[in-house]
Structure formats: structure tokens, C-alpha cells
Amino acid sequence: xxxxxxxxxxxxxxxxxxxxxxxxxxxxxxxxxxxxxxxxxxxxxxxxxxxxxxxxxxxxxxxxxxxxxxxxxxxxxxxxxxxxxxxxxxxxxxxxxxxxxxxxxxxxxxxxxxxxxxxxxxxxxxxxxxxxxxxxxxxxxxxxxxxxxxxxxxxxxxxxxxxxxxxxxxxxxxxxxxxxxxxxxxx
Amino acid sequence: xxxxxxxxxxxxxxxxxxxxxxxxxxxxxxxxxxxxxxxxxxxxxxxxxxxxxxxxxxxxxxxxxxxxxxxxxxxxxxxxxxxxxxxxxxxxxxxxxxxxxxxxxxxxxxxxxxxxxxxxxxxxxxxxxxxxxxxxxxxxxxxxxxxxxxxxxxxxxxxxxxxxxxxxxxxxxxxxxxxxxxxxxxx
DNA sequence: CCGTAACCTGACCGATCGGTCAGTTCTGAC
DNA sequence: GTCAGAACTGACCGATCGGTCAGGTTACGG
Numbered sequence: 001x002x003x004x005x006x007x008x009x010x011x012x013x014x015x016x017x018x019x020x021x022x023x024x025x026x027x028x029x030x031x032x033x034x035x036x037x038x039x040x041x042x043x044x045x046x047x048x049x050x051x052x053x054x055x056x057x058x059x060x061x062x063x064x065x066x067x068x069x070x071x072x073x074x075x076x077x078x079x080x081x082x083x084x085x086x087x088x089x090x091x092x093x094x095x096x097x098x099x100x101x102x103x104x105x106x107x108x109x110x111x112x113x114x115x116x117x118x119x120x121x122x123x124x125x126x127x128x129x130x131x132x133x134x135x136x137x138x139x140x141x142x143x144x145x146x147x148x149x150x151x152x153x154x155x156x157x158x159x160x161x162x163x164x165x166x167x168x169x170x171x172x173x174x175x176x177x178x179x180x181x182x183x184x185x186x187x
Numbered sequence: 188x189x190x191x192x193x194x195x196x197x198x199x200x201x202x203x204x205x206x207x208x209x210x211x212x213x214x215x216x217x218x219x220x221x222x223x224x225x226x227x228x229x230x231x232x233x234x235x236x237x238x239x240x241x242x243x244x245x246x247x248x249x250x251x252x253x254x255x256x257x258x259x260x261x262x263x264x265x266x267x268x269x270x271x272x273x274x275x276x277x278x279x280x281x282x283x284x285x286x287x288x289x290x291x292x293x294x295x296x297x298x299x300x301x302x303x304x305x306x307x308x309x310x311x312x313x314x315x316x317x318x319x320x321x322x323x324x325x326x327x328x329x330x331x332x333x334x335x336x337x338x339x340x341x342x343x344x345x346x347x348x349x350x351x352x353x354x355x356x357x358x359x360x361x362x363x364x365x366x367x368x369x370x371x372x373x374x
Numbered sequence: 375c376c377g378t379a380a381c382c383t384g385a386c387c388g389a390t391c392g393g394t395c396a397g398t399t400c401t402g403a404c
Numbered sequence: 405g406t407c408a409g410a411a412c413t414g415a416c417c418g419a420t421c422g423g424t425c426a427g428g429t430t431a432c433g434g
Contacts, residue, residue, distance in 0.1 A: 050422075
């Protein structure tokens with residue numbers, strides 16, 4: 001390793017990802033993160049300019065994931081568009097559980113942040129994909145329900161809906177099937 | 188009016204309901220609420236023992252609403268159980284938009300609060316009603332998706348999915364239909 | 375073996391938080 | 405008119421927040 005304890009940076013990211021998603025961004029202090037990691041608050045602020053920078057670094061990957069998803073399904077349409085979007089959306093939600101919890105909990109307070117400016121636009125384009133590019137209000141309501149329902153269910157703290165012993169495979173398939181039904185597609 | 192400016196108490200509740208739901212509980216200070224209402228912070232704390240009491244008074248009605256919903260549908264079963272639960276759930280979500288936003292945003296930080304202890308239990312019983320009392324893991328995942336999706340879509344800041352000009356009637360009917368489809372019921 | 379830069383610490387800062395308190399103003403009953 | 409109590413204020417409190425800084429420690433290239 002180049003610098004042995006440069007790994008501290010990664011440990012800070014891991015800890016803040018968990019603490020932020022469990023307690024929320026505002027409710028988590030830098031001191032709590034530092035104590036959890038086992039370093040001083042000053043060390044934390046040595047690796048990250050400020051608290052905002054820490055949050056931004058956590059949220060950037062999930063934002064990129066959505067952008068990639070949109071690029072991937074852009075050339076598709078009809079059934080294939082909807083089915084691919086749903087499947088990829090569920091995968092993304094399961095992949096970034098903690099970040100999504102953080103995002104949803106603190107969305108109103110973070111929506112003014114510049115790096116999240118493209119989020120409303122991304123959401124709108126996700127609606128398009130989920131409806132098969134329909135502008136029908138009812139279809140868009142269904143798309144909104146699917147998007148928020150998938151995100152929050154996939155990121156539930158303890159897999160509450162399934163009860164704990166349910167595997168991710170159950171969760172994934174259940175979400176995909178329910179989403180497709182909600183969107184009026186055969187499963 | 189018995190005491191004219193006792194109306195201040197109601198204005199404080201209204202203001203905090205909006206501010207809490209827009210910025211979150213932790214991120215809203217008592218001073219902000221007081222300034223918004225136009226009184227001193229001390230006046231606010233005269234009407235409410237502390238910040239927690241203010242929050243509790245905001246969340247209690249929506250909790251009662253859920254309890255009433257559960258009592259109402261308790262004797263039902265089959266199709267009628269599911270359809271009634273969905274319809275009442277959507278109505279409740281539309282009725283308590285701000286409180287639900289607040290509840291979802293700050294749920295992880297509020298879950299330890301005693302007056303919310305019955306929330307996990309209520310959630311579980313809502314799952315039962317939405318699945319028609321099925322314990323099938325897939326059905327429960329669908330129920331979770333419906334519950335969270337309905338709540339968050341109904342309480343979206345600006346009726347985002349419909350675009351703003353859509354009426355509540357559109358939103359209501361769209362949510363009911365999408366929910367029933369997701370739960371595998373004919374609309 | 376030395377110097378430099380990365381890494382980290384403890385002490386400290388101003389601001390703001392939720393909450394308290396002594397005292398003042400207002401109001402309605404008598 | 406008077407008086408009790410509700411309604412309200414401004415000043416203040418300790419705690420904690422995010423963030424800074426001077427200086428110490430460590431590791432590695434030359």
C-alpha cells in the first residue's frame with residue numbers, strides 16, 4: 001500500500017454511509033462518524049473538505065447509475081423498454097440500498113444541492129421509460145408509485161416486508177412482478 | 188373565541204407541519220417556526236412543552252387514522268378486504284400529505300419514539316390487508332411496494348407525477364388502479 | 375540519514391441549537 | 405375598577421454543531 005492508513009478514507013465513507021442512512025444526514029454529526037471509525041474529527045475533515053463533500057461522494061455513484069440506466073434503455077421502446085427499465089431499476093435499488101434510504105430521507109433538504117439538480121429530470125425520464133413513453137396522467141401516477149415503491153421497499157432497513165429470512169432473489173422477483181403488474185404489463 | 192390569541196397555538200401547528208415536512212424535523216429549528224408564525228421562541232415553548240411534543244401532536248392524527256382504517260377493514264376478507272384497504276389507504280395518504288412526508292423523511296430517527304411503537308405492527312397488519320391475509324413472500328413484497336408507493340406518490344411535494352395540473356381525483360384513481368393491479372386484482 | 379510531504383491530533387472557534395426563567399402585558403370574570 | 409391567571413417577551417444558559425489551526429508523527433524518496 002502506498003500510504004497505509006489512507007484506507008481510513010474508505011472506512012470513513014463506509015461508516016458515514018451507514019450512519020447517514022440510519023439516522024439521516026442532519027442528525028449525524030461528524031464526531032459520531034469519527035468515533036465510529038476510531039479517528040479524530042480533524043482527521044475526518046482532513047480527508048473530506050466538509051460534511052457536504054462527504055455526502056456528495058456517497059451520492060454520486062447512485063446518480064451515475066441512474067444516468068447509465070437511462071442511456072442503456074434510451075434506444076428501446078414498447079414492452080422491451082418497460083421490462084428492461086423495471087429490471088434495471090430493481091437491481092439498482094437493491095445495489096444502492098443505503099444510498100437510496102439516505103436520498104429519500106433527506107431529499108427535501110438536499111434537492112437544492114447542485115449535484116442533484118439533474119435528479120428531477122432523471123425522475124421524469126424514468127417515468128417516461130416506465131410508462132413506455134406515455135404521457136397519460138394515470139400511467140404517470142402508476143410510474144411514480146412503482147419508482148418510489150421499488151426504491152423504498154428495496155432499501156427497507158431489515159427487509160421488513162419479507163420478514164428477514166427472505167432472500168434478495170425473492171425480493172427482486174417480487175418487486176419486478178409487482179411493478180410490471182402495476183404498469184399494466186403481463187408478468 | 189375564548190382567548191383570542193390562543194389561535195397562536197394552531198398557527199404554530201400549521202407552520203411546523205409545513206416546515207417540518209419541507210425541511211425535515213431535525214433541520215427545522217424552533218426559531219424558524221417562531222419567525223414564520225411571528226412570535227418568539229419562548230411563546231412557542233409556552234404552548235408546547237418541547238420540540239418533541241410539537242412533533243407528537245402532528246403525528247398523532249395520522250396514527251389514529253391508520254388504527255381506524257385497520258378496525259374498519261378487520262371484519263372484511265377476500266376481494267372486499269383488499270379493495271377497501273386500498274381505497275382507504277389512498278384517501279388517508281391524500282388527506283395527510285404533509286404528515287406522511289414528515290413521517291417518511293424522519294422515520295429512522297423517530298422509530299424509537301414511544302408513540303410510534305405501534306407503527307411496525309400497523310405496517311404489518313396493513314400488509315396483511317393488502318395481500319388478503321396471505322403470508323406469501325412475493326405478495327408481501329407487492330404490498331410493501333404499494334404501501335410505500337402510494338404514501339410517497341400521494342405526498343409528493345408538487346404532485347410531481349401528474350405535472351401539477353392533474354386533479355386529486357386523477358391522482359386518487361391512478362393510485363387505486365395501479366395498486367390493485369400490483370396486488371394482482373382486476374381493476 | 376535526512377528532508378519533505380502526507381497524515382493525524384488536541385485545542386479551540388463562532389454560531390446555533392433546544393430549553394429555562396424572571397418579569398411584563400393582556401384579558402376576561404367579578 | 406380590580407385582580408388572578410393566561411399569554412407572551414427578552415435575556416440568558418449549557419451543549420453541541422461544523423469547521424480551523426498550529427504543531428506533532430509517520431513513512432518514503434533521494
